[in-house]
Amino acid sequence: MSREIKLRKYHAQVWDEPLLMDLSVEGQRGLLVPRAEEEIRARYGSAQDLVPASMRRRRPPDLPQVAQPQVVRHYTRLSQMTMGNDVSNDIGVGTCTMKYSPKVNEQLCSLPQMADLHPLQDESTVQGILEILYKTRDFIREISGMDEVSFQPSSGGQAVLAAASIVRAYHTARGEGKKRNQVITTIFSHPVDAACPATAGFEVVTLMPDAKGYPDIEALKAALSERTAALFVTNPEDTGLYNPRIDEFVRLVHEAGGLCFTDQANANGVLGKARAADAGFDMCHFNLHKTFSSPHGGMGPGCGALAVREPLAKFLPVPVVAFDGKKYRLDYRRPHSIGKVRDFYGNVQVVLRTYAWIMSLGAKGLEAVAETAVLNNNYLEKLLTAIPGVSISYGPGRVRLDQIRYSWEKLTAETGVTSEDIERRMTDFGLQAYWTSHHPQIIPEPFTPEPTESYSKDDIEYWAAVMREIDREARQDPNRVKSAPHNGVTGKIDESAMLFHEKCMFTYKKYKQMKQAG
Amino acid sequence: MNPIAGMGGRVGLKGTDGRDIVARAVEKGARPEAGRRAGEALESLAGLKDRIEVLTYPDEMGEHVVRAAGFACSVLGSIRSGQTTPEDTRRAAQDLEAAGVDLLLFAGGDGTARDICAAVGDRLPVLGIPAGVKMHSAVFGISPRRAGELAALYVEGKIRGTREAEVMDIDEEAFRQERVCAKLYGYLRVPSEPRLVQGVKAGGGHGEASALRGIALDVTSRMEPGVAYLIGPGTTTQEILHVLGLSGTLLGVDVVVDRRIEAADADERVLLETVERMPARIVVSVIGGQGYLFGRGNQQLSPRILARVGKENVIVAATPGKIFSLRGLPLLVDTGDPDVDRMLTGYVQIVTGLKERLVYPVAC
Numbered sequence: 076m077s078r079e080i081k082l083r084k085y086h087a088q089v090w091d092e093p094l095l096m097d098l099s100v101e102g103q104r105g106l107l108v109p110r111a112e113e114e115i116r117a118r119y120g121s122a123q124d125l126v127p128a129s130m131r132r133r134r135p136p137d138l139p140q141v142a143q144p145q146v147v148r149h150y151t152r153l154s155q156m157t158m159g160n161d162v163s164n165d166i167g168v169g170t171c172t173m174k175y176s177p178k179v180n181e182q183l184c185s186l187p188q189m190a191d192l193h194p195l196q197d198e199s200t201v202q203g204i205l206e207i208l209y210k211t212r213d214f215i216r217e218i219s220g221m222d223e224v225s226f227q228p229s230s231g232g233q234a235v236l237a238a239a240s241i242v243r244a245y246h247t248a249r250g251e252g253k254k255r256n257q258v259i260t261t262i263f264s265h266p267v268d269a270a271c272p273a274t275a276g277f278e279v280v281t282l283m284p285d286a287k288g289y290p291d292i293e294a295l296k297a298a299l300s301e302r303t304a305a306l307f308v309t310n311p312e313d314t315g316l317y318n319p320r321i322d323e324f325v326r327l328v329h330e331a332g333g334l335c336f337t338d339q340a341n342a343n344g345v346l347g348k349a350r351a352a353d354a355g356f357d358m359c360h361f362n363l364h365k366t367f368s369s370p371h372g373g374m375g376p377g378c379g380a381l382a383v384r385e386p387l388a389k390f391l392p393v394p395v396v397a398f399d400g401k402k403y404r405l406d407y408r409r410p411h412s413i414g415k416v417r418d419f420y421g422n423v424q425v426v427l428r429t430y431a432w433i434m435s436l437g438a439k440g441l442e443a444v445a446e447t448a449v450l451n452n453n454y455l456e457k458l459l460t461a462i463p464g465v466s467i468s469y470g471p472g473r474v475r476l477d478q479i480r481y482s483w484e485k486l487t488a489e490t491g492v493t494s495e496d497i498e499r500r501m502t503d504f505g506l507q508a509y510w511t512s513h514h515p516q517i518i519p520e521p522f523t524p525e526p527t528e529s530y531s532k533d534d535i536e537y538w539a540a541v542m543r544e545i546d547r548e549a550r551q552d553p554n555r556v557k558s559a560p561h562n563g564v565t566g567k568i569d570e571s572a573m574l575f576h577e578k579c580m581f582t583y584k585k586y587k588q589m590k591q592a593g
Numbered sequence: 594m595n596p597i598a599g600m601g602g603r604v605g606l607k608g609t610d611g612r613d614i615v616a617r618a619v620e621k622g623a624r625p626e627a628g629r630r631a632g633e634a635l636e637s638l639a640g641l642k643d644r645i646e647v648l649t650y651p652d653e654m655g656e657h658v659v660r661a662a663g664f665a666c667s668v669l670g671s672i673r674s675g676q677t678t679p680e681d682t683r684r685a686a687q688d689l690e691a692a693g694v695d696l697l698l699f700a701g702g703d704g705t706a707r708d709i710c711a712a713v714g715d716r717l718p719v720l721g722i723p724a725g726v727k728m729h730s731a732v733f734g735i736s737p738r739r740a741g742e743l744a745a746l747y748v749e750g751k752i753r754g755t756r757e758a759e760v761m762d763i764d765e766e767a768f769r770q771e772r773v774c775a776k777l778y779g780y781l782r783v784p785s786e787p788r789l790v791q792g793v794k795a796g797g798g799h800g801e802a803s804a805l806r807g808i809a810l811d812v813t814s815r816m817e818p819g820v821a822y823l824i825g826p827g828t829t830t831q832e833i834l835h836v837l838g839l840s841g842t843l844l845g846v847d848v849v850v851d852r853r854i855e856a857a858d859a860d861e862r863v864l865l866e867t868v869e870r871m872p873a874r875i876v877v878s879v880i881g882g883q884g885y886l887f888g889r890g891n892q893q894l895s896p897r898i899l900a901r902v903g904k905e906n907v908i909v910a911a912t913p914g915k916i917f918s919l920r921g922l923p924l925l926v927d928t929g930d931p932d933v934d935r936m937l938t939g940y941v942q943i944v945t946g947l948k949e950r951l952v953y954p955v956a957c
Binding site: 257262269273277278279280281282283284286291293294295297298488491515517569571575 | 949
């Protein structure tokens, strides 16, 4: 990075915006629902009578009473105070794969043919979306090498929980459900890969990395036993390292009688390059809301597509979309199914975006996505490792795929400025605050950028230039960094209160109580 | 503050215990280090100047540094300036405890930590500003500045949890002869840095305490009748006894059979007799920062006992924070018998929480 990069001026838009509840004025309405016509009332009675008496509220809910323009202004102001993907540069938010979602895909989701669908419509009236679900299933089968897919899970975590439930159903069906009660994972796999098996009742056995930064295969051998139910691993891990012996891991677990699941939330670096089934895995999932166009990180609708091999297909959640050559239908008659992990068939608009995105890129295009994401990440690595305070803890010198977990440990030791200080300070330069690390944080002072395929060379260089500037600032004026943000919506917030339940306000009711108590 | 802490380091004396060593250090041109390091830590507390009350000991044992950092302070006790001794450290710790301080901040090394531990035990939270030559104990902040920051968070009430921290020391005389023999002297209660265990944003914050509880529940829920459980030293293993409603020996080995203490603070003879009489399991924790499983602080679990019980009946329990603080270094065994050491090496499944295991290497 030889040329000079001009750091941008930025200041957040600040509104002293009250809570929506506090905007409430008795009698104000956002919408006046017209009275039903006489004929309709005569035929159906009052709308309230349609709700069984036992399910009716005794008192109306305490909703805020606000007129439409006030509501629109309120939320527009709040949106002005955030730094979204369309405004800023989200390279820092690694493991989240904050790529750009083409606007045409958003337009498709807004079409009435999509937006006005209801999940309870008769199959014959929703053949179009069922066709898209079926065809996207075929794409996911091709990309993963698996045989059947469920789009029902609405998040990666829900897909992993469904996978853990399938592991239990599989061993129970073979009469080994009680005995096989351990799931093995790795410390740099995503926390869901430990949490979901634990939720499904398994004991979790975690492997640490070896000297090269890869999961320790000797530790795996030591952990395997007749109690092994499954292996749940992310690959590449959040260090950006792809386990080169992953097929050997899978073979060892299979030999011990366990199943193998791979968490592919980090699929962006291997799309079209490596298939889970080819490494021997029995199951995998994709976060369609990371890798396949839908924006991630807004707590909006997501989809954890769960793909399995044929012997496990009978355990998938119901319904599964089927096709007889003429008509698409929803197959609920699956006696071995683990049941539902949520209602209906998933967030279908996320599947629609996936379909549109894959169609627009084609097979070669998907490979180009992975190649560009890896190239971008390696370019960013060159820029960041040239900064004096930045280091890489595990597997230094090894080629990374989509992301890297770096450390500011050197800078912290020399200046006292921590990764969290930098996380706040970077927002002063108009950048989204970065992602430090999953827990447990075993890399000190971590940060995990992931430049995906969406960001330009200029974007990547700007991001690295901000890191370099803060490193310089930390050495000259550490308090400037430690007291950040200076140009944001708020100043530095004392986050330690979040540690104590009694100091937190999770509901408006609690807020009012605490306000009254001073 | 131990004013002479660290003086032996720069001049290659491997420690500063004993008056003639101090004299030799001075001869070799050593200068006091502890004051500068304590001052760095106090800088991080400067923002709280008007909100905290500082109590200290006279002159070079704290008063000078505290005043230089711009704090008003109450000075307790009296010393002979220029001729301070470990007794002064112990007396200072006792006086500060009696005065009701919320946190005892000391600057020194392992020797100082031992004196503090002997004086106040785990009765009040203590934090070490690293200023010594030897710092094998797990009671120190990673730098003086970080120690100050941690102290600030604690006195402001932003963190409330404490963790057990081993007070270790090596025999300096032996160390000068190139023999390392670290010994466990006790435990201090140290404010726990939330980041190490669980970041502020995860909203947990009680990570260390809940991990300890989870470990204890896991181990106790698997206890079998008619089996002797040899519970090793440390607060991790103490929590196991606590869950069983028992109180044991912090620095000793207790024998538990059918949820009752059969022998408290047992010596090798009693332990050997137990494991020869009935099936037995050994429950041990890990020495933080060093990673010793056997051979430090639990020598009564001798090679003969370990050989008899076998590796498969050793239950290792430690919080994730403690294991991650080893930064990938293996657990260590040094029982004195090479065959037993070899038998114990390989991989062990550490109990890190309720239904949680971490596979970790053991070396000798």
